[in-house]
Amino acid sequence: MSQVPISFEFSAPKTEEAAAALLRSQDRLAVFNPEYVSVTYGAGGSTRDGTKEAALALGQTAVPVAPHLSFGGDTKETISALLKEYQKASIHRLVALRGDRQSGLGQSKMSHAAELVSFVRAETGSHFHISVAAYPEIHPESSSVQSELTFFKEKVAAGANAAITQYFYNADAYFRYIDECQARNIELPIVPGIMPITNLKGLRRFSDICGADLPRWMVKRLEDFGDDTDAIKGFGTDVVTRLCQRLIDGGAPGLHFYTLNLSKPSARILKNLGY
Numbered sequence: 001m002s003q004v005p006i007s008f009e010f011s012a013p014k015t016e017e018a019a020a021a022l023l024r025s026q027d028r029l030a031v032f033n034p035e036y037v038s039v040t041y042g043a044g045g046s047t048r049d050g051t052k053e054a055a056l057a058l059g060q061t062a063v064p065v066a067p068h069l070s071f072g073g074d075t076k077e078t079i080s081a082l083l084k085e086y087q088k089a090s091i092h093r094l095v096a097l098r099g100d101r102q103s104g105l106g107q108s109k110m111s112h113a114a115e116l117v118s119f120v121r122a123e124t125g126s127h128f129h130i131s132v133a134a135y136p137e138i139h140p141e142s143s144s145v146q147s148e149l150t151f152f153k154e155k156v157a158a159g160a161n162a163a164i165t166q167y168f169y170n171a172d173a174y175f176r177y178i179d180e181c182q183a184r185n186i187e188l189p190i191v192p193g194i195m196p197i198t199n200l201k202g203l204r205r206f207s208d209i210c211g212a213d214l215p216r217w218m219v220k221r222l223e224d225f226g227d228d229t230d231a232i233k234g235f236g237t238d239v240v241t242r243l244c245q246r247l248i249d250g251g252a253p254g255l256h257f258y259t260l261n262l263s264k265p266s267a268r269i270l271k272n273l274g275y
């Protein structure tokens, strides 16, 4: 079976126990030889220090790390100081985002991720490989597909090297988005974000926030499983494995797993895929 590069995303830990659990998960997933791992960022400072500490700790391992970065309520000086720390720690990747509104966008002078990408490029030149977010099912705040793609193109032109998508369960949404980007000469790798399915309640909550579509046929079956967690995991693994296989077969340049700091859900899918 053909394989593509993979990466794992971890959520910034808020406690010492959570930080230790993150490192254990990363250790278990390292057997799959990820290209890099990333750590989310709480805009507004809610987990900023957790992100930095986790990124510096992960930076001690053999796998490259990509801290997520957003401006939140931070001043340009604060962001600049953080970039310098990352450079000093030999970190060469970033995932640059506007950040969730609910995490707080406070007093920042920036309003869109493109401005952050430009800022990082102005401050650090080509030091960082920068990934940005993409939305095959369209960002909830976008007024149209056209505006989504226009602003995505601006963000790429600001200096992004790659994009990672919001998760989705409709492969056609991804392939259509790729076609639309190609038609607009947007030519960077757009890596699908993969969310393993382990419970319906959490998945619904996340999907409501980020605007990911949960197909009815999938939800109906998950509802029928009730509290049977083994059945949910088995079904979820099968659905997401098939999705990944279809994406690989259709030419996706990689797979980025949203681990939520758990190793087993991603590991089950990767084993099915022959990794």
Ligand code: FAD
Pocket: 039, 040, 041, 042, 043, 068, 069, 070, 095, 096, 097, 098, 099, 100, 101, 103, 111, 112, 113, 114, 132, 133, 134, 139, 140, 141, 142, 143, 147, 148, 151, 152, 155, 164, 165, 166, 167, 193, 210
């Ligand atoms: P933008 O690219 O700024 O886009 C946001 C909206 O503004 C879109 O609708 C866009 O079309 C529109 N827009 C862009 N430019 C303009 C303009 N010039 N004028 C008018 N409208 C414009 N959130 C976190 O808080 N922390 C994380 O660590 C995190 N990691 C993520 C990782 C990935 C891979 C993804 C896909 C999302 C992640 N998010 C994270 C969520 C992300 O912050 C939210 O989806 C946020 O709402 C948008 O971020 P963005 O970087 O895509 O913003």
